[in-house]
Amino acid sequence: EVQLVESGGGLVQPGGSLRLSCAASGFTLSDYYMSWVRQAPGKGLEWVANINQDGSTKYYLDSVRGRFTISRDNAKNSLYLQMNSLRAEDTAVYYCARDVVGLGLGDWGQGTLVTVSS
Amino acid sequence: DIVMTQTPLSSPVTLGQPASISCRSSQSLVHSDGNTYLSWLQQRPGQPPRLLIYKISNRFSGVPDRFSGSGAGTDFTLKISRVEAEDVGVYYCTQATQFPSYTFGQGTKLEIK
Numbered sequence: 001e002v003q004l005v006e007s008g009g010g011l012v013q014p015g016g017s018l019r020l021s022c023a024a025s026g027f028t029l030s031d032y033y034m035s036w037v038r039q040a041p042g043k044g045l046e047w048v049a050n051i052n053q054d055g056s057t058k059y060y061l062d063s064v065r066g067r068f069t070i071s072r073d074n075a076k077n078s079l080y081l082q083m084n085s086l087r088a089e090d091t092a093v094y095y096c097a098r099d100v101v102g103l104g105l106g107d108w109g110q111g112t113l114v115t116v117s118s
Numbered sequence: 119d120i121v122m123t124q125t126p127l128s129s130p131v132t133l134g135q136p137a138s139i140s141c142r143s144s145q146s147l148v149h150s151d152g153n154t155y156l157s158w159l160q161q162r163p164g165q166p167p168r169l170l171i172y173k174i175s176n177r178f179s180g181v182p183d184r185f186s187g188s189g190a191g192t193d194f195t196l197k198i199s200r201v202e203a204e205d206v207g208v209y210y211c212t213q214a215t216q217f218p219s220y221t222f223g224q225g226t227k228l229e230i231k
Contacts, residue, residue, distance in 0.1 A: 033218065035220070037167075037220075044208075044210065044222055044223075044224050044225045045159075045167065045210055045212075045222040045225075046222070047219060047220040047221065047222070050218050050219075052218075057218075059218040059219055061219075095166055095167070099217075099218075102153070102155075102172065102173065103157070103169065103172040103173075103178065104155060104157040104169065104172055104212060104214040104220065105157075105159070105167070105169065105212070105214075105220065106169050106172075106178070107169075108166040108167050108168065109166060110166055111166055
């Protein structure tokens with residue numbers, strides 16, 4: 001059974017940093033692209049970033065490029081999102097999701113809440 | 119970027135009755151490989167999103183056959199043949215034709231009358 005478990009969310013001040021983790025199990029992480037998707041409170045879904053199988057290629061939403069860094073450690077079955085220079089508008093539940101060729105975002109974690117506030 | 123527009127944004131439905139949600143993209147979702155990467159997600163209250171339909175009309179594993187998808191090019195529809203209480207939630211269309219980036223519709227809230 002595919003499982004994705006996010007952690008690392010919390011309350012952070014504007015301008016601060018946070019590192020999210022996603023622990024993957026039930027499949028071979030190194031076979032898949034992986035994505036981060038966020039959802040602001042009461043709002044819709046917004047794709048944030050993704051990374052290819054070996055971590056050599058990364059893509060970002062324009063509004064987070066230069067502030068967020070996606071990475072992975074296939075040996076540890078983990079995906080990460082380093083978030084710097086956080087803004088109030090980054091407040092959201094952050095989900096990690098498995099990109100399945102031909103299907104899109106086929107599996108999702110439960111999410112971790114990031115709140116940016118003073 | 120491709121913009122996805124859903125209608126309606128809210129849909130009150132009677133249990134046992136059908137429901138339909140439309141999704142329009144700002145440009146064709148036909149990929150150069152000939153496939154159309156249009157998917158539908160369901161998000162029940164307090165839950166993460168769940169994949170329902172991929173490539174317009176293919177049901178994901180475990181999805182009941184009362185859910186169906188149709189459409190082509192820029193216009194797509196999700197239909198529920200007979201709404202059940204567990205179908206309450208928000209439904210999103212999403213495109214992966216511009217993979218590796220994804221865009222989503224605004225979401226349609228399905229509620230019981």
